[in-house]
Amino acid sequence: MGDTAVDIEVLGALSAREHGISITPTAPKPRQVLALLALHADRVVQVPALIEELWDDEPPRSARTTLQTYVLQLREHIGEALAKAGDDTVTAKDVLVTLPGGYRLDTRGGRVDFREFERQAGAGYRAMDADDFATAARRLREALSLWTGSALADVTAGSRTDLEAKRLEESRLCALDQRIEADLRLGRHRELLSELTVLVNKHRLHESLHGQFMVALHRSGRRGEALSVYQRLRTTLVRELGLEPSAALSRLQRSILVTHPETTAARHPEATGPAVARVG
Structure with missing residues (x-):
């Protein structure tokens, strides 16, 4: 993890780092593409989903070509990071992979903050079910500490990322609710x-x-x-x-x-x- 992989953060500002070097673009549309890929890291995101994210139900005729341009811009950032890190074992196309019907952001085992949150919160919920309130409070507090702001706080969200951000925020509120419940049980x-x-x-x-x-x-x-x-x-x-x-x-x-x-x-x-x- 970390220095030899892609690390992703969405529980606050969007951040993606290859070998510890930022690959997050500043332009709004490529950021949207990266955000949706990050939310589905290591899984294929279909082209129609990316087009819907970018243009909702009014895509331009050039939508697919424009999307390819945004993917190329993301790969440029990835390639620059790999070059700075001196890593010639992988290419930008190995990190942002083209597959039939879509694209996949391959983290190569990197840290993905929302999955770590889900893992820690899940452990907290299981401790609550076992009436182990001290462990529940600790694990849920650790899960919540991963949040640094609203989900994807600095991304202009389309319909897809907006839905995912709301889902994450609801998960955050559920974890907070249960952490408070555990603390009440502990007096x-x-x-x-x-x-x-x-x-x-x-x-x-x-x-x-x-x-x-x-x-x-x-x-x-x-x-x-x-x-x-x-x-x-x-x-x-x-x-x-x-x-x-x-x-x-x-x-x-x-x-x-x-x-x-x-x-x-x-x-x-x-x-x-x-x-x-x-x-x-």
């Missing part, structure tokens, strides 16, 4: 308050995060504020979606009204889990 409610304050303002319709915030506040002796969080969410849901909060969140609200802080999560573990997640 770290006070440490979570500032983070959850920001998150519920950013994700105004996300019931799971609001439920976690309610639990953290209640356990910290701030019962009134916990109930206010519920009321604000309910007002927003009714006004914007015409929906009442889920049954699980309503049960959590009622439990806060009648129980002591330390018993809320124990009696209603589902209140901060996936059952109440509604993402807006």
Whole structure:
């Protein structure tokens, strides 16, 4: 990995490096091509998918020829990187491969950040299923640390990359939700308050995060504020979606009204889990 392969980063700004040397173009259209190839690294991306990414449903007559030009520009960057590294064992065409019907960016075992994220998050989810909350919190925190900003933050996304970026962002939010849940299970409610304050303002319709915030506040002796969080969410849901909060969140609200802080999560573990997640 690393110095002898292609390393890819999409969990933030787009970056592709051959032998540690950047091969990321600055021009918007070649960046889009690279972004889609990077999102499917080591797999073939069909020409129609690349054309759709670049021009949506209004491709010019010269679409295929223009796409070939962008591929050549990417290969020039790759070739320059290989030359700087003094590597004559592979060519640019070995890295950005032409195959029947499409192209493949061959990482040769390089680091791909979103796959590392998925691997670490998967380990965290398995630890959650095994009630190993300390391991879950650690692995999910490691997974989330790979993010440096919004997915493909500096790419003008077409329909394909936009869809993939949204999928990655949803995966990020799921991992964050579960990491917070693990921290709550470990009694770290006070440490979570500032983070959850920001998150519920950013994700105004996300019931799971609001439920976690309610639990953290209640356990910290701030019962009134916990109930206010519920009321604000309910007002927003009714006004914007015409929906009442889920049954699980309503049960959590009622439990806060009648129980002591330390018993809320124990009696209603589902209140901060996936059952109440509604993402807006």
